[in-house]
Every structure is written in C-alpha cells, then in structure tokens.
Amino acid sequence: MSLSGPVIEAQEADRMQWWKAAKFGLFVHWGLYALHGKGEWHMSGAKIPVKEYEKLAERFNPVKFDAREWVALAKAAGMKYIVVTAKHHDGFAMYHSEHDPFNIVDATPFRRDPMKELAEECQREGLRMCFYYSHVIDWHHPHAIHEFYNNTWDYPLEEKAFYAYWNRKAKPQVKELLTKYGPVGLIWFDTAGGLSKKDSQEIINWVREHQPACLINSRVSHWPQYAGDYSSKGDNEIPMHGEDSRPWETPMTLNDSWGYQNKDQSWKSSEALIRKLVDVASKGGNLLLNVGPTAEGDIPDESVERLEAVGRWTSRFGEAIYDTTPSPFHYEQEWGAITVRDTTMYLLIHGPYWSKGSIHLYGLNNAIRHAYVLQGDDADDEARKPLAVQQHYHEAVGLHQLHVTLPLSAPDDV
C-alpha cells in the first residue's frame, strides 16, 4: 500500500495494515526538560518541586521549531510515522489543552501548538501523526498515582483521589488529541504501573470511541488481555525471531537518551542503525527511532546526520524493508538477514561477507527464477546480470542448500 498522498483516511477496515507496512517511525521526546538538557526524568531525579518546575515554561520558547523540517527529516530517513510526546511524565502538555493550563500555548512565550503544526505537516506529506501520552505518571498533578508518584518529593499521597486526575486530566486530554488533530495513527501510552484492569479497558474503549482506527500500544496496560493492538518491546530491545506472537515495535534511542541530554555522546553509528532496522524487519517488527530536540526546537546535528544517512540507504534499498514479511527461517544467518515480499526473498548481506564471494542458505527448496543484486537505483533489476545460484540437498545437514555466488563489491557499506 502507498502511504504517500495528502489525505489519509482515518477509518480503514484493517487498522493495523498501514503500521505493518510502515516498518520505520520517528519517536520524539520533547518537552520543558530540554531546557535542563538532562533528560526527561530530571524533574524526578532532582526532586524539583512543581512550583519551581513550572517556571521552566516561562523560559520555553523554541523559536527554531519548524514542523516542515522535522517531518522532512523523518521522510528523508524513510520513516512513515511520527510519535511525539504530547505529554510526558512531567505532566506538561506540548499542545493547547483546555483541561490544564500547564501547556505550551497557555504557559510559555512561544504560544504556538507544535502538535497541530506537526499534524498538519504530516497530513501534507503523507506521514502518520501519532502521540505519546503518559497516562499514569504525571508528576505535575497531585492525584496521579505511580511508584514514582510525586508525593516522594512534593505532593502528599492521596491515592484515593486518583480519579480526579484520571477523569479530569488524563481522559479529557487523550480525547483532545483524538478530536482536535485529525487522524491519529496511534497513541503510544507508557508505563501503566498501578492502573487497574477496569481503567486499562476504559482508556482503550475511550480511544476506540473517539477514533476507531487509532492504534494503541501495549504499554496502555500491565494486563496482557488489555494490551492494545501491538507489543511495545522494552527500550532498545530487539526480540528473538518468533519470540513475540503479536505485532511488535522496538523503541530505540540514537544515543543513550530519550529527551535531550547535552552530555550524552554515545551515538550509535549510521551503519549500526541500518543493521538494527534490517534486523527488526527480518524478524517482523517495526523500529521507532528516537530524537530528543533542544529547547530551541532543533533536532541535534548528530541525530540529523544519522537519520539522513539511514535515509540514503532506505531510499535505495527500502524495497527490502517496507511492506515485507519476516524471514521464514527463525535461525539467524551469519551473513545477514532475510525479508520477504510475495515471491521475492531479499537477502541483506553484511558488508564483510561480500568479499567472501558466496553465501549459503539452508532450508530453501523453492525453484529460484532469478537472483540478482539489488542496486537501489532506477535501473531495471530484472535486466541485471544474474547471479549464479546452485541448489542441492545437503545429506549431512538434512536440508536443501542454496549457494549464491556474489560479485566481490558490495552495493553499500553496511
């Protein structure tokens, strides 16, 4: 299916279809915490009182924020959806909320609604706009409950009043996101500790009621039977092939941080990121790769460089990623990874293996019609020089063996 085009219908028969084809999305952790440059947990870590934390809003003025740049970057990287922190654990709404003045339009000199600007730009560019919403943890609200509940450093514990938070802030704010920003691809809930089965089901019903086509990730609940449409794996966790029977997604950092951390220079290389994308696709998952913009609204250069490099690769070889199904083999190939679309099998061979001159694949006895190197340019691959392939039954292993002779030079550096 094509994800391009200006208008994306909110309703569709199979709400998972676009997401399964998409494979690759942008995660954005952006909020007041960018001012400290110490990540999105700094309020909790430093036990900053609410009244003091609120003052950050007076200084938050991300004048360099440009929805067109962010969406263009995601698109250039080959990403098909964007998940942005509409509200993280600090309780600050990065959009215009009528239900809490602690939001970017009412409490900052910026006075613009970046979620609206991003949603409109995504619509124009054919990407799916999605929201992260911290539904249980809210350090700003006196009645939200959690193990990291703000009573540990500021508010008194009033667990019984949880529904004051739930009914007057969490649910109304989720409804705002689902009713004021056009079609929402998914709501990415996070960290449901303490939420009852009843409340988990209620928030799922709430999303379905306001946007039936909107997907819900599993972190909406701690109860497996209320775990939304797909599994969010652990942070940076890529499961074993076949380990998760549900559709799944790996949220991943580019360095070791989600929100902007000015001292974190542990950047993953572009090659490593491409390999992660390939690994995830070959196991049937989606990759949600994160950036942490600055308080000015800039995506750090190191992130931009990496996403652009990934984009140079996806623009050539994305055919082997998007809308594919996982490798039919659950064991890993030492030379790389496999994806499939219909009757085409893509062998994604790691750089060093090209110079070995050939690879083997066990367990495939289908007739091979045509084997060739995907060049990733406009040339007609079918017309390319065929690669020599041999198949025979390997007695000792008890499987068919496919032997592919490779040209010595690889089409990429990955």
Ligand code: FHN
């Ligand atoms: O506590 C959050 C964290 O700040 C970040 O948002 C990640 C992203 O997956 N989720 C939680 C931890 O798992």
